[in-house]
Amino acid sequence: MSADNTNTNFGGMRRKGVNNLFSKLNASRGKPVIGIGCVAHIFNNCLQNATDVLPIDVEVIAVKIFKHFYISTVRVEKLKQFCDFVDVEYKKMLSFSKTRFLSLMPAIERIVQMFEPLKAYFLSIDNCPTVLKQFFQNPINEAWMWFVHNIASLFHKVILDVEGDKICATEAALEYFELINKLQNRLNELYLPLKDYIGPILNQDELFDEVSLIRTNVTEDKIVDWNSRNISTEDRWLEVFQKESALKNLKILCEFVFCLPGTSASLERLFSNINNYWSPDKSQLKISTLEAIMQVYTNFKVSCNEMFQFLKSKPQLLKEIHGSKKYDWYQNDDQNFLAGTSKEN
Structure with missing residues (x-):
């Protein structure tokens, strides 16, 4: 049985009581039923509970902004004017629901994409909701929103992977432990993304995860071995890419780096060879x-x-x-x- 850990399904996280569905199934079948907590629910609840420790209430901000523009065409048109003024493309605000998977990250992403016109709009109107006025008056809050978006993107991707119809419990568990490793690596390295990481050629979040993966495989002993055999830098990376296929951002980065000449000595040698041959x-x-x-x-x-x-x-x-x-x-x-x-x- 796979379900979220509500009192009705499992009797809560501790699975106590006899009036929940899990206990009744066990009693009616006469043999044990394996109870599996829904990983998608776990991820969704984890993200929402984690945001509660921040100095801003991200969920309240998302809901307040959405409701402010939801049924008011006049407000939307005024916001569009601010978008034109700061040269930002207008995008419709998205709703957020605690009970819906995958709703928090898109709502936050829309806010950070529209942050400048939203800030200018709310600080210019009369009777601005107090929570939004305080939010936009503090410049550090934009950084908090980008931080939440970065972490929410990790959860968003994993939920997309595990909510399919044909994923088994072991595959869901692998996604679970992989997410934990990614979060732990970010914590250990104090990783923070740049503000403009949405949509560049290189995805910084994926690049960070790829570097973390490289570190687990390319050990100190491996580097010592390469050094003892005088393996060139490009051959080392070729060996890495042959073993790990999911390194698309590192491949782009290496293509760029290895195109940068260290000196013009090789070009000078080519000129000399041309002069020697073109007699x-x-x-x-x-x-x-x-x-x-x-x-x-x-x-x-x-x-x-x-x-x-x-x-x-x-x-x-x-x-x-x-x-x-x-x-x-x-x-x-x-x-x-x-x-x-x-x-x-």
């Missing part, structure tokens, strides 16, 4: 030909004999090397022939 005797070389030669010279670190053996093992490549398709005159003649054939047809 007066070879002054008629086309730029494209020289480019191809430099690419081979730079990227293939093999001896002449090794390259010779490699080419011998590739008959199709040898055929293309000896053929005429690589020359412009061949391509032009081929195009002229096709054009003439087309005219005759």
Whole structure:
């Protein structure tokens, strides 16, 4: 039996009493029934209870703001004017309910997205609700809302994962322990997201979790082993990515970092190689030909004999090397022939 831990279902968290559904099922069947608390309810209740320790009542703020605009077209139009003034796209306020999964995070997200026009609006009107006036007058409260949104996003994602029709208890338990680990890592590292983390190329929350995952796998012994074998930085990351597939943000970050040249020394060496090869005797070389030669010279670190053996093992490549398709005159003649054939047809 899977249900939330209400008195009607389980007799509360301690599962006491005989008038709840769980006890009656046990008595009627004559053999034990396994009782499983609904993980989605647990996550939802945990998040809502956790926000109660904050210096602001997030739930009250969300409900007050929604009700203020819910049935008043005049108020909405005035808020839209403030949105235009601060250059923020207007978005409809969302409701919040304690009994509905997944409702708190979207409501908070809408508030932080519209925070500037909402603040300007409520501080400008007469008879502003006291709780909202005090909320918007204190600048630190915006930071609290971003903090709650960050944590609520974690719970929101997990609830989405576990509320499906085909998830079993062990899978739900894995999601449960994974969430605990993520929360513990944030606590240990004193992690706080930047204000603009909604919708960038890199998701900072996911990136933090990916780094935490790397730390559990890349141990000190592993780093010592890499150092002893003189493994390059890029090869270390390749090894990591081959073992862990869920590192999309780290992959983007590594792609960016490894594109940044440390010095121009490699470019200077390329210039020297070009000068050595592009001699007066070879002054008629086309730029494209020289480019191809430099690419081979730079990227293939093999001896002449090794390259010779490699080419011998590739008959199709040898055929293309000896053929005429690589020359412009061949391509032009081929195009002229096709054009003439087309005219005759």
